[in-house]
Amino acid sequence: MAKKVLSFLFAALASQLFAQSNIVTYAGGSGKETFYDVMQITDGTFLVTGYADDLTWAGAAPQTQLTYTASIPNALGTNRYGFILHLSSDLQTILQVIHFPRGAVEDIRFLKTNSQPYTPTGDLYISCNTADIGANNGGYIIAKLNHNFINGTPSSLDWVHVVWAKSGPKDYHPWDVTSDGRIYYISGEAHGYDWSAVYCLNQNGQRMTVENWRTHWLTNGTEWKGTPASFNPLGSSDSVNYSGIVLKITGRCELRSWTTTDFDSILPDGNGGTKKGKWPADFLFNSPCDPSSPTATGPGYNGYSYASGSPVWGGSCICIDRRDNHVYLGMNFKSYYNPLNSPDFEPAVIAFDDSGSMLWWSRLYHEITAEGDTTGSVPDQYVDALAIDYTNNKLVVGGRAHGNWDENFWEGNTIASNTGAYGFQNQFTGTNGNIHESWLGKLQLSDGTITNSTYMAELAEGTGGLGTPHPDPNLDGWPDPNTGWPDVNTTRIVKNNMKVTSSGDVVVMSVGRRTITTENAYQKMVKPIYGGQSAWNSFVRVYDDQFHVPKYSSLVVGVWDTLTQAGGDNTELFGVYKTATGVICVGRQKADISGNAIGNNLPVIHVTPWGNSAPQNESAILAYYTAPNLYNPNDNIIATFVKDAAIENNQVINVFPNPNSGTFNLSLKQFTTQHAELKYSVIDMFGRVVSSGIYHPDKSISTELPNGFYVFQLNLGSQKAHTTFVIAR
Template structure:
């Protein structure tokens, strides 16, 4: 029997399921090791059960009107949950809310024939500068009305020029009038040497005017890993780590992670040309490389970089003995050695024109034979141009076992190092879990940067616990730390740091229950948490929980789109996860909102195909982009319903509601997916 029906009907018609008549079924799947791609472990599992659905109250809808060429009249408010499919052989990748209240949704499809013929369309020019050989795929942006009920226009590149339109960024400080619009996406090329992604600046932002093309477009080289036999995609191509500042200058990552060749952060000016940054560690000119300030170079500097190849000149390590030996604040009440983050792996500084000390570092860590680093994200403060980025290094423990170490770094607009945070305490015991940075976002309301990180493995020395915050001794997060006995899993983590000094302000683990587990805590007393066992009580087993997007709201709320198994959902969620006693769970995507201190959940709902009490029908969606809807409003998420290797849609349908005229209740191959959840 399908249990993905309205919440009220579920409670009336199926009291046995709802009130605990069924034992747990199925088991959780462990995750695979990190190999430089974003493939999800366990998501193809058909075990699990999808949540029940329930309506939630809406908002006042006063989000502004969208300019439109396709019809008059004021849009009705966006005042309830909305879940819709769209397109045929299509996907949505990113959603962006504009200052007039309308939305942009980017993606890709085989064609746009699924749009109504009356929708205005513009074919964007300027993609001819890109090196790509994709056969027929169309990268597009849909401009949607403020209530998501109407497609106002569609802009797209010619078929076969780009694989998709993935990321979208604008130049304004959040809350201001929408600035210039920049995009990025994947390219498909005949040879791995040319592989990577593109970044482009469009000539319109859909508020002042619809774009007609790209003012400029640049290929970013991100070839597959040599260590992986040049197969697959570089994490730089998958993640596309870049951001744009208020003046239109783009900072981006390029290269291959955990490899032998090259990786770096570089910069383009507002015209798309290579730029210099005075205090970045490395510069290139007509006479070669330069490792002091750009202005001290005797010739002409062509561009600058932050080298992400551990140990090399121009990377993030000290250039003198004093900097290497410095004892500095670790950002959470302790100390560590080294002025720069990569000092951790070496026995001394790397002196330009002199010795460049080798491994190990002061706690015994060394770098591996694959020294290029994985850049997880970049974000720029559009008020002053400060840059924040997070990366991970493939390391070697003193006993010879492999490991991965994370760090978050802040630099001024001129490239001066402001602070860095290891995200855990550096000790001689080291931190054996593999740890990575997967995302960053700015909390403008509280002057913080939010870091989305991930740990693979179980060890007491892990990412900062939610109840060990030096600046707030009384803090306790929704999930303070690891629990249970499952070690071969990936679990996510959120941490907020002060912009000026990198001091930890709050943190929580995002780590959902395994399908079945003992050691559960007592039910939570908050009615919004719907009687779920306290994640900080007992010692329950967890399973892989990987997050794919991060967004901060206007009041500092933190939203994530993640993959989990027995995901905790809130009382007002559109699609809820049944409790342990009500049947098996399924791998699922979920949207969640935390308050700025991570002490509880504001909202949490599944986005997955309907699955039964045996757990069949789920594990078939992805949600890649999210956006808040104004102060105290809802959350929009976009993604796709996935297909198997034969192109057949997986599992069961996601329960839809309030489907707009441009949407559908059905799937047609891989099918784009959009949800709006009211966040109470």
């Protein structure tokens, strides 16, 4: 009984202490500012990217203007600064500002590294929007910084690659980097008449040959369709300038079978059914394609043909596993479903190895059911985000469907490889059809077999058909989505910024209406049972590794009037990062054309010294939400949070008493006192070492640290062990 009481008190106190560490702050001055991406680096500090009309609001922090030799097309730009803020580990101080010359780019949209998540920071790469005409290759750029803030302050770009892009590729910035610094990216447009292709850049930012892709541009200026690249008519791989995957039908045979055997192949679909065709575009056509004399005649075996007005397909996502540099491509095909005379979009996720050979592909729904029925899927479907679950060797897919139908993205409780699987929201419910609902799924990296999924479609305002309260107390009495049959409303996840934690939890940002929030959320949605109106809102959510429940779900929106709905629908989130103690998300509060902030203010808390408590025009926002159930020391790349420790936490040390007043003792289960010297560190919630020393078995450890939640780490050579404790005076 005493243990239960102590556990309850510890949990209650820990929850209070975590709540005290929440941060919600505005940033910027009287101009327009937006934060786009966020990352923690090896020393525990943070990088935040974005744009600003000016940088005076950054105060006295040192500023470095990037230099480069390339010409960046931005003649139609808005005279902004694209920047990276370097923030202290507690987010309280701007350490420095790295920025482009004013007007050189529109922003710094994405920031990536060639290291795996939660490992020491590698090289840094960025992409930036540009504004210029197509003839000047307006779209976006990809560039490599000369330093990564750990080995030096970035001062220049090692290289810049200009990418022509509009529509989908410009919106999504689909690119990623391999462990050795190669970049895969998509250029062009989506669902148009012109062009789109996947290319690869070498470590110097130049397009390169990918041996087993099927389109290659040769040194004599010709295009050769064939594979491998070394078999080209000029005789060797040295005769190839670069390679590509062309996302276009006209005059070519990309993503299609070239032989009857491949075209007629019946293959597993990854969820107990089958599909016809070795390649993901085969379903649109009635025959294989001869690359020397391409044809494009449909419909295919299940009634689909390509949309005649859109020969260009829609590439949206690229994700790379940095252990083996396998490449995962997310896209969709604009199609026409002839049995119902319905225009449509069909999704595909495609896996390639490091040489460019296709490994597998998934439609994410059944083309041929387990019962052998050939079917179609009428909703438009999109792939909005991809991420690697390194712990469980899975690809996480963030999809979106426009509309509902019997056959749609695979439901959470109909997983052939995992018959006991279920999702927090197994399927679409209700009768609303003309909406966009999101979907999350996990596929095995080895073969694309699905193991878990959930829909993500928040409740519609005023819906009935609500189910019974969810049994998980952290769901705070919200109805279980898998009971009842409520109407849902449009819920769109943020494009290409989904993260996976060290344990496989999935972090997403989204926009919804009557969003389900958790008991531990900082900003909650009013529950239908209590009355009151919802408002459109941005929110951040952390699902457990099997999508059973949200561990955390909180709004980031202006505090709206629950009688009139006024004051909300005024924020946009773009970037998220999971730390050892919580989630940081960044974005903006919108403004009207006159520069007046739209809607009501966010419920700010612990506003940073460089931030503001109220918006001024379009203002950047940063929200850092913490909660006890989000704590995971392996979600931190600081050297003192060692993941691959030789000894497990709970088997080695305990702090007692716990909670304590700053003086405590240790119980050691495997470290022996015969060792000459045991070093210890005390680490706060922001990853800072706030106390350290030599452990003496016959003495208590005393600190003058303030009340809070801490990690205690003990070190002996390569052996490290840690545990958590609370100081509460």
